Amino acid sequence: MMPQELKKAVVLHSGGLDSTTVLAIAAREGFEPCAMTFIYGQRHIRELEAARSIAVHMEIRHRIEVDVTPGIFTGSALTGDREIPLNRSEKEIGEGIPATYVPARNLIFLSYAVAWAESLGSHDIFIGVNAIDYSGYPDCRPEFIKAFEKAANLATKEGAEGRRISLHAPLISMSKAEIIRAGVSLGVDYSLTHSCYDPSPEGIACGACDSCLLRIKGFREAGLADPITYLKRSEQ
Amino acid sequence: MMPQELKKAVVLHSGGLDSTTVLAIAAREGFEPCAMTFIYGQRHIRELEAARSIAVHMEIRHRIEVDVTPGIFTGSALTGDREIPLNRSEKEIGEGIPATYVPARNLIFLSYAVAWAESLGSHDIFIGVNAIDYSGYPDCRPEFIKAFEKAANLATKEGAEGRRISLHAPLISMSKAEIIRAGVSLGVDYSLTHSCYDPSPEGIACGACDSCLLRIKGFREAGLADPITYLKRSEQ
Secondary structure (H helix, E strand, C coil): CCCCCCEEEEEECCCCHHHHHHHHHHHHCCEEEEEEEEECCCCCCHHHHHHHHHHHHCCCCCEEEEECCCCCCCCCHHHCCCCCCECCCHHHHHCCCCCCCCCCHHHHHHHHHHHHHHHHCCCEEECCCCCCCCCCCHHHCHHHHHHHHHHHHHHCHHHHCCCCCEEECCCCCCCHHHHHHHHHHCCCCHHHCCCCCCCCCCCCECCCEHHHHHHHHHHHHHCCCCCCCECCCCCC | CCCCCCEEEEEECCCCHHHHHHHHHHHHCCEEEEEEEEECCCCCCHHHHHHHHHHHHCCCCCEEEEECCCCCCCCCHHHCCCCCCECCCHHHHHCCCCCCCCCCHHHHHHHHHHHHHHHHCCCEEECCCCCCCCCCCHHHCHHHHHHHHHHHHHHCHHHHCCCCCEEECCCCCCCHHHHHHHHHHCCCCHHHCCCCCCCCCCCCECCCEHHHHHHHHHHHHHCCCCCCCECCCCCC
């Protein structure tokens, strides 16, 4: 007998705090995490370098970068078509769908994940969506995850032949502080992660966009020090 | 008042017989069809030229080509990883999932269509899937179309805010002969369409792959002449 090979799982990995925690969770659950990272015209392309460094640090053997055709994702602050909102209050962050919403992003990312999973012989996909301490993105809701999983099983040979594809969203009901505590307990090195939507040319986090504000608040509530540097920290 | 502008609809358009008929159907239903064509490593890339010629001929104003990252769609005869099956009987074509199945293809294509629709301000997407005279692809089933539509509405700002996205599959319960008759009545020029999975280097249809066999049978049953040339026509 060959030594037992771990079951592979595709993990959507942006290089941010949430998805990096998910890589560690997938490994703890006994999978070999295979990291899938997207280039989609995001202006915080700095996160791509983070994703690469993290994959090296965590010794990820299977990794793919997908370049989503430019021109598809328009109308979003994340792709440079609108201003990134800064210094919003917690209440504002929680209201409505923000300017950083990218049309159909998780729909496309998850569809690619299903295709790659079929190619790898994997039946498990992990995504770091989170319904608490998130930013009002419709494609992070549990209802969407459930509906997508159903569509994916109907769309594919694996699903059609009864080898069920499972979509895992382990962070879905965790607060940012809980995510950080879980990651620290699994040895995640958050100094390598990048969360900021609007970093300086040198890649320093702004400390004022929604993503920075949620991260800063998460570390504060977890009672832990955030190991990254910020240009300014409005709440500290 | 400005002259009334037609509502836009995104139409997935391969350059083949079915999706070209769908372009004409979307126009007849009062939409301005916007054509979306995918490059995904298909070896019958000849269909891309067909899609371009058809768009010019039909005076399509909005058209986009999406280049899906190579390396995602593996394991399929259509992307050159397996042999294209030839000269299969009708019974064989109807059995199981064929070698030409491409993992998660329609899942990815439709996800892009949703993103482009949001960018265009459109809420209607047309796809030429067909549950009769098709080839056993799971992602052409009505159950999949319905499940995807639900996921798309949950994933998007448009859906979340109550501006429903509709997925139209007008060919779903038509035979190939009925599709051809409908297209002819709408003025579709089938001489411009390309269906063959395995054309000659000059782009001539083989007459033996599943796609050619279904097309030849469709024209025969419709009592119409297929205006394209075949290298050989096994059944005539």
